[in-house]
Amino acid sequence: xxxxxxxxxxxxxxxxxxxxxxxxxxxxxxxxxxxxxxxxxxxxxxxxxxxxxxxxxxxxxxxxxxxxxxxxxxxxxxxxxxxxxxxxxxxxxxxxxxxxxxxxxxxxxxxxxxxxxxxxxxxxxxxx
Amino acid sequence: xxxxxxxxxxxxxxxxxxxxxxxxxxxxxxxxxxxxxxxxxxxxxxxxxxxxxxxxxxxxxxxxxxxxxxxxxxxxxxxxxxxxxxxxxxxxxxxxxxxxxxxxxxxxxxxxxxxxxxxxxxxxxxxx
DNA sequence: TCACTTTGATTACAACTGTAATCAACAACA
DNA sequence: TGTTGTTGATTACAGTTGTAATCAAAGTGA
Numbered sequence: 044x045x046x047x048x049x050x051x052x053x054x055x056x057x058x059x060x061x062x063x064x065x066x067x068x069x070x071x072x073x074x075x076x077x078x079x080x081x082x083x084x085x086x087x088x089x090x091x092x093x094x095x096x097x098x099x100x101x102x103x104x105x106x107x108x109x110x111x112x113x114x115x116x117x118x119x120x121x122x123x124x125x126x127x128x129x130x131x132x133x134x135x136x137x138x139x140x141x142x143x144x145x146x147x148x149x150x151x152x153x154x155x156x157x158x159x160x161x162x163x164x165x166x167x168x169x170x171x
Numbered sequence: 172x173x174x175x176x177x178x179x180x181x182x183x184x185x186x187x188x189x190x191x192x193x194x195x196x197x198x199x200x201x202x203x204x205x206x207x208x209x210x211x212x213x214x215x216x217x218x219x220x221x222x223x224x225x226x227x228x229x230x231x232x233x234x235x236x237x238x239x240x241x242x243x244x245x246x247x248x249x250x251x252x253x254x255x256x257x258x259x260x261x262x263x264x265x266x267x268x269x270x271x272x273x274x275x276x277x278x279x280x281x282x283x284x285x286x287x288x289x290x291x292x293x294x295x296x297x298x299x
Numbered sequence: 300t301c302a303c304t305t306t307g308a309t310t311a312c313a314a315c316t317g318t319a320a321t322c323a324a325c326a327a328c329a
Numbered sequence: 330t331g332t333t334g335t336t337g338a339t340t341a342c343a344g345t346t347g348t349a350a351t352c353a354a355a356g357t358g359a
Contacts, residue, residue, distance in 0.1 A: 050315090052315075052316060052317085053260070053316090053317095054316070054317060054318085055316090056260070069336095070336075070337080071335090071336090083317095083318080083319095084318070084319060084320095085319095086318080086319050086320065086321095087317075087318050087319060089319095089336085089337070089338090090317085090318075090319075091317090091318095092337090093337080093338075093339095094315095094316090107325095107326095108324090108325065108326070108335075108336060108337085109335085109336060109337080110336085110337070119272065122261045122262070122268075122269075122272060123272040123273075123275070123276055125257065125261060126257070126261065126269050126272055126273065127273075127276070127278060129253065129254070129257050130273075132181070132184070133250045133253060133254070134250070136278075137280075137282075137283060137286075138270065138273050138278070138279065138283045138287075139282070139283045139286030139287055139290065140250075141250075141254050141269075142266065142270065142286075142287060142290055143286070143290055144247065144250060144251040144254055145251075145254065145255075145258075145266050146290050146293070146294055147251070148251055148255070150255060150264075150266070151266065151294060152265075153298070154265070154267075155265060155266045155267045156291055156294055156295070158265075158267030158270075158271075159266075159267055159270060159287060159291060160291060162267065162270055162271055162274055163284055163287055163288060163291075165274070166274055166279060166284055167284070170281070178345090180345075180346055180347080181346090181347095182346070182347060182348085183346090197306095198306075198307080199305090199306090211347095211348080211349095212348070212349060212350095213349095214348080214349050214350065214351095215347075215348050215349060217306080217307070217308090217349095218347085218348075218349075219347090219348095220307090221307080221308075221309095222345095222346090235355095235356090236305070236306060236307085236354090236355060236356065237305085237306060237307080238306085238307070
């Protein structure tokens, strides 16, 4: 399960996103929630759900005619794996070059900086 | 060119990596350098080079029978775009949740923390 | 000059993706 | 009860990707 997570495609991830918002959910609900942002045909969403089930990212229980779907791992679990994988590929596992890139790019906002500072304080209070 | 960068596949990126190490370079050199780490068939590497040329990520000049290839943008340019794209997809553009994930995961090393601190100092000295 | 080598170009082919359409089973309405 | 709509399952189909093999042109050694 740890490895398959990487194999979730972008479209599949968007389906997972709305599932994490609220689950269990029927396909029709998922379609409806998705279409606040995108315009995917119902059939498309069903296909993506099917693929997610095959990939063991989503499970379901039957409620009569229809299924109620649920994600099989937490969003945070996925984001951590995806982040780690990117940082490994691009920066041999070092996080700071990524942050440096953001800083250089003016992509770093004051809120981010404040959040980073408390993360660092926290980290330092935990490590010696 | 800014957008196409995202469309560089993982295998293609590895070819770019060794090109950035040193260029211009002939296909044979690239194959040789790549095979310090992997075992890709020469034909495979040629295919990837071709695709990179089509995607305008790599250019070349002819030197008689063979080509000398060069990357058409900097590594940092690519890593910044890829980082930004991931952070947007996973954290709506906010960097700190990514760092928080690393911290939670024990993936944050002392070196990283020190680097982050100087980045923050730097940022703060530049902003008001 | 002829067979062989090297190089880029073209073609191959299966798996994965995005984006659906069709099918089969059941439910609901007329 | 026959028709229609809904739901998941199966099939479709082109584009991308990983991983090469084949082809054609040019250079090389005998």
